[in-house]
Amino acid sequence: KTWPEAKAWVAERAGKEQKVEHTVGVLRQFLVEPFVPHPQDTEYYININSVRDGDWILFTHEGGVDVGDVDAKAEKLLIPVDLAQYPSNEEIAATLLKKVPEGVHNVLVDFITRLYAVYVDCQFTYLEINPL
Known part of the structure; x- marks a missing residue:
């Protein structure tokens, strides 16, 4: 993804409740790194x-x-x-x-x-x- 796409993806999820399997929590911190071929x-x-x-x-x-x-x-x-x-x-x-x-x-x-x-x-x- 491009940097603007990554920022949009984070913005959709930041501060909102998310569920991974049986664990539910609010995502507040994200790590984004550039793609290295x-x-x-x-x-x-x-x-x-x-x-x-x-x-x-x-x-x-x-x-x-x-x-x-x-x-x-x-x-x-x-x-x-x-x-x-x-x-x-x-x-x-x-x-x-x-x-x-x-x-x-x-x-x-x-x-x-x-x-x-x-x-x-x-x-x-x-x-x-x-x-x-």
């Missing part, structure tokens, strides 16, 4: 969402507009409520990054770990980045 096979998808037993991290090597049924194809990792049981970097890579080239595992594991820390620190209940 890149190969589609370098797009990823990540979702973190809270449930009673902890937080699910869903990751798939296919991001973008045509991500499709994420629940059906994403790799999933449950982070338990007790963060003393937080998975190791190796566990994160082995569980979530099975279909991602090994050359980017370290960068993605670092990103996922830091993103999860922000998720917890800011008390999010849902976060989605597409494409990553």
Whole structure:
């Protein structure tokens, strides 16, 4: 979208109640970034969402507009409520990054770990980045 189109999209939603699955809230802050041309096979998808037993991290090597049924194809990792049981970097890579080239595992594991820390620190209940 163009910058004017993006501003119009935000204006339609800002300060208004929105529903994502079972969560309802008012959107007050938006991040908009410019499009950077890149190969589609370098797009990823990540979702973190809270449930009673902890937080699910869903990751798939296919991001973008045509991500499709994420629940059906994403790799999933449950982070338990007790963060003393937080998975190791190796566990994160082995569980979530099975279909991602090994050359980017370290960068993605670092990103996922830091993103999860922000998720917890800011008390999010849902976060989605597409494409990553």
